[in-house]
Each structure stands twice: as structure tokens, then as C-alpha cells.
Amino acid sequence: xxxxxxxxxxxxxxxxxxxxxxxxxxxxxxxxxxxxxxxxxxxxxxxxxxxxxxxxxxxxxxxxxxxxxxxxxxxxxxxxxxxxxxxxxxxxxxxxxxxxxxxxxxxxxxxxxxxxxxxxxxxxxxxxxxxxxxxxxxxxxxxxxxxxxxxxxxxxxxxxxxxxxxxxxxxxxxxxxxxxxxxxxxxxxxxxxxxxxxxxxxxxxxxxxxxxxxxxxxxxxxxxxxxxxxxxxxxxxxxxxxxxxxxxxxxxxxxxxxxxxxxxxxxxxxxxxxxxxxxxxxxxxxxxxxxxxxxxxxxxxxxxxxxxxxxxxxxxxxxxxxxxxxxxxxxxxxxxxxxxxxxxxxxxxxxxxxxxxxxxxxxxxxxxxxxxxxxxxxxxxxxxxxxxxxxxxxxxxxxxxxxxxxxxxxxxxxxxxxxxxxxxxxxxxxxxxxxxxxxxxxxxxxxxxxxxxxxxxxxxxxxxxx
Numbered sequence: 001x002x003x004x005x006x007x008x009x010x011x012x013x014x015x016x017x018x019x020x021x022x023x024x025x026x027x028x029x030x031x032x033x034x035x036x037x038x039x040x041x042x043x044x045x046x047x048x049x050x051x052x053x054x055x056x057x058x059x060x061x062x063x064x065x066x067x068x069x070x071x072x073x074x075x076x077x078x079x080x081x082x083x084x085x086x087x088x089x090x091x092x093x094x095x096x097x098x099x100x101x102x103x104x105x106x107x108x109x110x111x112x113x114x115x116x117x118x119x120x121x122x123x124x125x126x127x128x129x130x131x132x133x134x135x136x137x138x139x140x141x142x143x144x145x146x147x148x149x150x151x152x153x154x155x156x157x158x159x160x161x162x163x164x165x166x167x168x169x170x171x172x173x174x175x176x177x178x179x180x181x182x183x184x185x186x187x188x189x190x191x192x193x194x195x196x197x198x199x200x201x202x203x204x205x206x207x208x209x210x211x212x213x214x215x216x217x218x219x220x221x222x223x224x225x226x227x228x229x230x231x232x233x234x235x236x237x238x239x240x241x242x243x244x245x246x247x248x249x250x251x252x253x254x255x256x257x258x259x260x261x262x263x264x265x266x267x268x269x270x271x272x273x274x275x276x277x278x279x280x281x282x283x284x285x286x287x288x289x290x291x292x293x294x295x296x297x298x299x300x301x302x303x304x305x306x307x308x309x310x311x312x313x314x315x316x317x318x319x320x321x322x323x324x325x326x327x328x329x330x331x332x333x334x335x336x337x338x339x340x341x342x343x344x345x346x347x348x349x350x351x352x353x354x355x356x357x358x359x360x361x362x363x364x365x366x367x368x369x370x371x372x373x374x375x376x377x378x379x380x381x382x383x384x385x386x387x388x389x390x391x392x393x394x395x396x397x398x399x400x401x402x403x404x405x406x407x408x409x410x411x412x413x414x415x416x417x418x419x420x421x422x423x424x425x426x427x428x429x430x431x432x433x434x435x436x437x438x439x440x441x442x443x444x445x446x447x448x449x450x451x452x453x454x455x456x457x458x459x460x461x462x463x464x465x466x
Contacts, residue, residue, distance in 0.1 A: 012047055013054035020055065024064050024075055031077035035065065101219040113449050114427040115458025118258075118405050120449035121318055122377060130366055134357045142353075150352035152344045153336070154181025154328070157359035162314075162328050165362060170289060171299025172312055174330045180339055183350050185287060185315040185327045186212050191342050192311060192329075193220035193248070196281050202246035204239045208434035210257045210285065213250045222248070226436040229256055233263025236270040248281045249274075254289035254298045258407055258434055258444045260399040268301050275309040282310045288318045290371055292402040293379040308332035316358065318404065319371060326350060326358060378404075378448050385447040385455060392463040404448040407431060410466065414441040417465060424461050 010018075023029045036044065038052040045052070056073055059065040067073045094102060113120050153159065159179040166172035166179075182188045189212060197203055199221025205214055207226035217224050225246060227239040234251050249271060253263035263271075275282050284301050292298065302312040315327035331339055343349075361367050382400050389397055389408065398407035410417065414430040421428045431442030443462075447455055 013051045013058070016045070016047070016051065016055040017058045020059060021062075021064055024078070025080055027080065029075050031075050033075045035073040035075065037072065097219060097221065100221070101215075114425060115450055115454055116405075116429075116443070116445040116447055116462075117427040117449065118429045118444050118446035119318065120446055121321065121404065122374065122381070122449055123321055125374065125377060126321055127366065127370060131357070131361070134360050138353060138356050138360075146352070150349040150355070152340050152349045154179070154350065155352050155355040155359060157363070158355045159328075161359050161362040163330075165367070166300075166312075166314070166330065169368075170286065170297070170314075171303040172330055173303050173305075174312075178330050178333060178336060180329045180331060180336065180343065181350050181355060182327045182329055182343065183325050183347060184317060185285060185313050186216070187343075187346065188313045188327055188329045189213055189216040189250075189283070189285075190219070191339060191346065192281075192283055192313075193217050193222065195335075195338055195342055197222045197247045202243040204234070204243065204246050204249040204251075205436065206234050206251060206256060207436060208258060208431060208440075209250070209436075210252065211434055213283075213285065214436060217248070217250070224436055229259060229261060231261050232267055233261050234267065234271070236267050236274060240274060245278055246280060248283060250283045250285065251301070252285045252287065253301050254286055255292070255402040257285075257287065257403075258398075258405065258431065260401060260403060260405075260407065262298055262401070263301075268304060272301065272305055272307070272309065276307040280309065283313060284310055285313045287313075287315055288403045289314075290319055291375060291378055291404070293375070293382050294401045297402075302330060308334070311335070319367070319374075320358070320361075324354065324358070326354065381448055381450070381452075381455075384452055385445075388456060388459045389445070392459050393466060395466065405444050405446045407442050408445055409440065409442040412441065412466070414443060417443070421462065421465055424465065426458060426461060426465075428462075 020029070020035070029035075035041070035056070038049050038056060041052040042049040056065065056067065060067055064076060064078070065073050066076050156176065158181055159176040162179050162181075163174050163176045166174060182191070193216045197217070197220055200223055202225050203217045203222040204225050204227045205217065206229045208229070209226070214224055225239070225243040227242060228235050233253055233256055234249070239246070239249065251263065251271070253268060255262065271282060274280065282301065282305075286300055289297055289300070300312055302310040311332070312330040313327065316324050317327070329339065385406065386397070386400055389395075389406065393408060396409040398409070400406040409431070414428075414432050418428040418430050429444040429446070431444055432439035434444070450458065
């Protein structure tokens with residue numbers, strides 16, 4: 001018999017108990033089998049008799065063995081399940097919602113930054129020293145009272161700072177009571193679709209458009225209605241023609257994802273009028289509205305809304321860093337209680353500690369300074385990327401006035417091209433996956449997280465593949 005490893009973190013008697021229990025459940029030790037005495041087992045395993053006794057006692061308490069005075073310890077006759085096989089048997093059906101969610105496109109972001117992964121900021125320029133000082137300051141102030149649960153709506157200091165920033169920088173009209181802190185924009189979209197739309201009701205999405213919004217709506221049972229996007233953003237007239245009484249319109253008006261169009265004022269006003277007239281909701285996703293390189297950032301539709309029909313969603317993923325997992329929602333006042341209640345059913349609240357750090361980062365002026373530096377850096381990288389693309393790639397390029405990416409339209413099957421590129425060390429997000437209807441082939445090339453050297457090498461490799 002083997003001796004038990006003494007490097008294990010669990011107590012030896014728990015390790016022995018688990019081993020014997022597994023042998024019983026797995027059918028290795030059958031009902032009626034006699035186990036060695038504690039003295040024999042201790043000698044076989046090189047352990048103390050007390051350890052063997054504790055393991056047997058636990059097996060007896062849980063009903064796996066029977067100890068008979070003067071006779072020994074025996075495995076009980078148990079109605080154990082069949083041994084597990086690779087193919088599990090029986091009815092294992094998901095709910096309809098579960099099947100829909102499982103069949104939807106996964107919202108998976110890159111774990112390793114390769115050329116040309118989409119949506120990755122220039123993390124090497126994040127002010128880590130300042131961030132570490134703020135974390136240290138808050139860590140030193142931790143006390144037992146700060147270890148309790150947090151506010152489901154978010155830390156008051158962060159909500160106040162977010163509201164101030166949005167009012168001054170993004171043209172959003174709100175106060176702190178309307179701001180709810182979430183664990184990223186995808187959680188916000190999931191909660192909003194669960195709250196605002198019933199199965200079978202229509203929802204407008206941009207075509208092409210962000211797959212995370214489509215997945216959230218589909219999982220909620222909505223009837224997704226793709227509405228074409230052109231140089232002025234979502235075509236409101238087409239949306240009305242396709243589904244005049246839709247419950248939700250999901251839009252990225254400041255910088256359409258992925259094509260880069262900005263929604264014109266005429267269409268913004270038309271969208272607001274449609275929502276007011278039809279008692280519909282507009283979900284405005286402003287995921288990277290801070291980063292516009294030609295002219296000032298565009299203000300939000302929410303600031304034009306006088307009927308309380310716009311829900312504004314933002315995130316710190318692009319402005320700070322992805323793993324922070326903090327975003328925010330600005331809601332009409334009457335929606336706040338229901339949204340907060342729904343939020344408690346998902347993850348309770350975001351971690352208060354990092355919210356306090358972000359609140360100070362904003363309050364002390366570091367956030368504005370960081371955005372200013374990054375806009376200048378990203379403008380330089382945008383210019384360099386466009387020059388490289390135009391010099392080396394014989395493709396049609398979309399606009400690059402804002403954001404972290406540029407679309408390159410290709411004739412070849414973009415999925416086949418992406419598979420070939422992966423073998424060359426490139427990450428090529430495909431345009432076709434962002435269509436709900438008939439797709440167009442293209443590549444959504446992210447470049448803001450790349451140095452000039454990495455970008456140049458990546459473009460040359462892509463040129464060879466094309």
C-alpha cells in the first residue's frame with residue numbers, strides 16, 4: 001500500500017477519508033467488503049493509528065461504512081450511481097433561454113495581446129505609479145467596517161465623480177442618484193434586456209453591430225431586428241419600416257462599432273422622437289466616446305432626451321484598463337430601483353475597494369490628465385496605422401476618426417483568413433461575425449495597444465496573407 005503524501009495541505013485523516021470514500025463510490029470497494037483494522041491500515045500507510053481511526057469515524061458518520069464490534073469495519077450496501085462515463089446519459093436538456101444563450105456568440109476578450117486584437121488600450125502607458133499610490137493609501141485606511149457588503153448601486157463617491165465627469169465631458173444630464181456602477185458594460189446590457197423587453201418583442205440593433213448586445217437581447221428572448229448603418233449611423237427610417245413598435249433600440253452613436261460612423265444630429269433627433277412616440281427605450285453604449293481624434297468628442301444622445309427614454313452605458317475598460325471590470329449606467333430616475341434590485345440578483349455589488357480608488361483617481365484630476373495624454377498618443381498611433389495600412393494593404397479602409405480600430409474590407413472569406421493569420425501569430429477579429437443578416441467580409445483591426453514595431457511587423461505579415 002502507498003503512503004499518504006505529507007506535503008498535502010489537507011489533514012491526513014481527511015485525505016485518507018477522501019481516498020476510501022472515492023474507492024467506495026467508484027465501485028472499487030464493494031458493499032460488504034471488510035476494511036483493514038485501524039492498526040493494519042496505519043502500518044500499511046505509514047501513519048498514526050489515531051489518523052486511521054479519525055478517517056474511519058468520518059466514513060461511519062457519513063454512512064459509507066459500518067463498524068461491528070468484535071468483527072471489523074465493512075463497506076455498506078449503497079444504491080450508488082453507475083460509474084461515470086465520458087458520455088452522460090439521461091435527459092440533460094437546458095431551458096429554452098439556456099439553449100439560446102449557449103448558442104449565442106460568446107463575449108470573449110483577448111487574454112494575450114497580439115496584432116490586431118480589437119479594443120485593447122495602450123496599457124504600457126497607464127500611470128501605474130500613481131495608481132499604486134492610491135491603492136496603498138486606501139489599503140492603509142482599511143478597517144473592519146469597510147469589509148462589509150457594498151452598496152448595490154455603487155460607492156457614493158464614485159457615483160458622484162462619474163456624474164460630474166459625464167455632465168462636463170460627455171454632455172450627459174444626470175445626478176449621482178441616476179448612476180449605478182456595474183461590473184462592465186456587458187453586465188449592464190444583460191440586466192437592461194432582462195428588465196425592459198419580453199420574449200418575442202422586437203429590438204433594433206445596428207447592422208453590423210456589437211455582438212455582446214445581440215447576445216444579451218437574444219438571451220432575453222427578444223426578436224432581434226438588424227437595422228442598416230451608413231455614414232450617418234443607424235438608419236432610423238429603415239428601423240421604423242422594419243419594426244415600428246420595437247421596445248429597444250441599441251446604438252453606439254458617438255463611434256459606431258465596428259464601422260466608425262457617428263450618428264448625425266438629424267438621426268439622433270429622429271430616434272428620440274420615435275422612442276417618445278412609441279414608449280420605447282434607447283440604450284446608448286458610449287464604450288469609447290472619449291477617444292475622437294479629429295475635433296472634439298461628440299456629446300451623448302442622453303443630453304438631448306427630454307422624455308426619459310435614453311439609458312446611457314459607459315465603461316472604464318478603454319479609459320483605464322480591461323481587468324478593472326467597472327462600468328456605469330445612467331438611468332431615468334424611475335428605473336433606478338428596479339435596476340438596482342435586479343443587480344443584487346446577479347452579483348450583489350462591485351468590490352468597494354477599487355471603486356474608491358477610481359473615485360480618487362477622478363477627483364484628484366488624474367483621470368482627465370490620463371485621457372488627455374492617451375488622446376495624443378492614440379492620434380499618433382492612428383496616423384501611423386493608417387499610413388502603414390495604405391502603404392502595404394490593397395484593401396478598402398473604413399473611417400478612423402475615433403476609437404481603437406479600423407475596418408479593412410476584404411474579398412476573401414474573413415474567417416478563413418483569420419484562421420490562417422492565427423497560425424502566424426495574428427489576432428484578426430472578423431467583420432462577418434458582427435452581422436445578424438447577410439454578412440460582408442472584413443477585418444476589424446485593433447492597433448492602439450501596439451508599438452510601432454509590432455504594428456509594422458503585423459501589417460507586413462497581414463499583407464503577405466492577403
